[in-house]
């Protein structure tokens with residue numbers, strides 16, 4: 001049933017081009033984004049004053065990424081919260097708030113409780129869910145399914161990728177309806193969206209190179225990830241993938257924050273993975289790479305194909321094909337997933353079922 005793959009995690013990483021395509025295709029109609037299941041009129045979309053995104057773990061990271069997309073593209077303020085925090089902080093929810101809950105399983109206890117809390121307060125809840133008919137899917141006012149198919153490996157990969165796509169579609173739709181994105185702007189973004197499956201495939205095909213690199217770090221004590229903006233959200237997910245399957249300690253830091261403490265953890269040979277996909281931030285992050293390199297770090301960079309500048313400060317570079325600045329997470333996460341996976345495989349870990357973890361967390 002693993003279809004020739006050694007693990008479900010690898011199989012599911014390879015299913016990402018399809019998960020991405022199956023999630024956007026049904027929502028593209030005659031050059032427009034049509035999300036019928038949203039149940040919102042254009043007037044409803046125009047009256048949104050604030051979006052709150054609530055989720056756990058990797059799903060929370062997709063929310064963090066989409067904050068930059070909703071705010072940058074649609075100019076709607078976004079708050080992102082961990083479901084377990086949201087519930088207990090008496091959040092301010094009013095009529096103009098749209099609450100989006102993101103969940104692969106649709107059964108995560110804290111996310112479900114957050115949804116109920118918001119519904120009690122009369123706020124509209126949209127669920128972005130992978131499992132059809134799950135509790136969150138049933139209880140949300142509206143459901144936008146991620147069509148990733150069943151995900152078996154505990155560490156999420158293809159559902160994560162499909163969640164990102166759903167959130168991009170929403171942000172693009174909202175931006176267009178609210179007049180922040182022109183017809184031409186929308187059409188261009190749709191073209192870029194359609195290229196993602198092939199680009200993801202290309203990145204997956206680098207797996208042998210990444211495995212070789214990963215094999216150098218099987219005995220690492222600690223691995224760091226840094227990035228700014230969307231790249232910080234990508235770093236959080238890259239770090240989570242690595243630590244949950246390989247059991248190597250890892251932290252993700254907003255690149256500019258490192259010098260406020262964490263830089264003391266950098267030793268000779270410590271691996272720092274730096275994510276740079278936002279052109280306006282290249283220079284700033286490169287200077288943080290220099291800071292850690294000067295302290296002995298080995299710096300691996302994941303960046304866009306045009307950013308050859310990075311080679312000044314990196315010891316090893318993975319280049320990403322060109323895409324829209326808001327879609328870069330979909331590409332940058334691929335080498336990071338592969339890296340985490342191969343470190344875990346090299347260490348003989350139970351990749352599909354890491355110790356102490358469950359696929360769906362139904363306790364609070």
Ligand code: F6R
Nearest residue numbers: 057058059103104105108155156
């Ligand atoms: C990490 C991972 C978890 C889940 C989290 C939320 O690889 O899989 O962090 O993302 O437990 O689960 P769902 O999406 O089912 O609500």
